Amino acid sequence: MKAVQYSRFGGPEVLEVVEVDTPSPGPGEVLIKVGAVGVNFFEVMMRQDRYAVTPPLPFIPGVEIAGAIAALGEGVTNLSVGDRIAAALYVAGVQSGGYAEYVAVKADAVARLPDEISFAAAVALQVQGLTALHLLRSHPSAGRTVLISAAAGGVGSLLIQLAKRGGAKRVIAMASSAEKLALAQELGADAGVDYTQADWSEQVRAATGGAGPDLIFDASGGDIPAQCLALLAPFGRLVLYGPLSLADFRPDAEALKTLIFGNRTITGFSLLPHLAPTRLASELGDLFALALSGELKLLPGTSFPLAQASAAHAALESRRTAGKLVLEP
Incomplete structure (x- = not known):
């Protein structure tokens, strides 16, 4: 599968498209065919090695995705192949891997996504x-x-x-x-x-x-x-x-x-200490419900193909963007 990684720190140009093995879901995990992945400013800072944590290299960024379940790992019985979901990788303790065509993640770090909520909107309501x-x-x-x-x-x-x-x-x-x-x-x-x-x-x-x-x-x-x-x-x-x-x-x-x-x-x-897998589906569900009712409006964001991740980072650094930036594999 295709993924975006960097092997050195620097400007947007260090982001490169690479071929890596498609992951297999382990016990208690699901494999997600990614429909949208969020781009966040802390990922820009990590790429520049200016963040509180220095990531190991090479590194595939991305902590929030939405898509459809492509395969189930052993023991997962509450979800089905084809289910539309939002997956907060950071809730599962994973700080990387989202800039890719497929991602394997613990089943308790996903929330069902109403049909009326697009993958891009689901990503905007995560981090x-x-x-x-x-x-x-x-x-x-x-x-x-x-x-x-x-x-x-x-x-x-x-x-x-x-x-x-x-x-x-x-x-x-x-x-x-x-x-x-x-x-x-x-x-x-x-x-x-x-x-x-x-x-x-x-x-x-x-x-x-x-x-x-x-x-x-x-x-x-x-x-x-x-x-x-x-x-x-x-x-x-x-x-x-x-x-x-x-x-x-x-x-x-x-x-x-x-x-x-x-x-x-x-x-x-800091967001992470407030989050727990047991509350994730409920909290995202509250946000999805507000969006569906029109009580919460999402600003039009900008979508880039996965292969143009460097352009997405450059746009975010420019501070000329509004709404949510997403990558779509």
């Missing part, structure tokens, strides 16, 4: 959907003014809708262009701020009537977390998830005074 779901379960939006960075991205676009659904008083979207902000407001954001403008923090203050946000979800890294901290309302909370770079975030004495005397909080979020 990003579950992240948004658990961010708001951990930090409820009810009655709060919420600021969301990267609001036109996979997580941000879902956070806007789930925060509004959870009773947020006001949702402010941050993005890098007028087009992305327009998309965010179509999804329910009450205001939008272009963080590439020098006065973006003043715009946030104005959008909150001078009070500042009560809750900020930030995944942008760089110098933005420090500026977000300064914007927080008293008793507010800054949640950092999947940041691109914390190297530039070094709170100084003034920032610590802001925390202490304003009763403000900085907290981190």
Whole structure:
């Protein structure tokens, strides 16, 4: 079968299409013919060797797939060949292998996929959907003014809708262009701020009537977390998830005074500790149901053939994308 791997770290050009053996499902596993695989920014960072974990080389990226079951391993009785499923490889403790035509995975790491949900949509609701779901379960939006960075991205676009659904008083979207902000407001954001403008923090203050946000979800890294901290309302909370770079975030004495005397909080979020195989089908089922009912809209993403994985990575690095990027074998 065809797969995409890299044998050295570097730019998108290190991704190459290779022929590898098609896996066979072991006991308790299913073999999936992949219909779509998600492309995530942490995979870009892994390819650059900038992630928290350095992958062994050669390495086939990909942790979220959707497709149809092609074969069953010994002992699998609750699924059938041909079933449409979404498979979260990371829930099974697998951090690689999705950029391929076939993937073998533990049967308890899959969820049945309604016929009305496309493979690409199913992928968009895995890492990003579950992240948004658990961010708001951990930090409820009810009655709060919420600021969301990267609001036109996979997580941000879902956070806007789930925060509004959870009773947020006001949702402010941050993005890098007028087009992305327009998309965010179509999804329910009450205001939008272009963080590439020098006065973006003043715009946030104005959008909150001078009070500042009560809750900020930030995944942008760089110098933005420090500026977000300064914007927080008293008793507010800054949640950092999947940041691109914390190297530039070094709170100084003034920032610590802001925390202490304003009763403000900085907290981190990582998805994996929130997930369990026993809850996966239910949690993805909740997201699928919201999508089917129209309560959760997915931004149009971009699909690339598997062989063009390098182009997909380049597009994601450019930050000119919106919605979910997927590869289709």
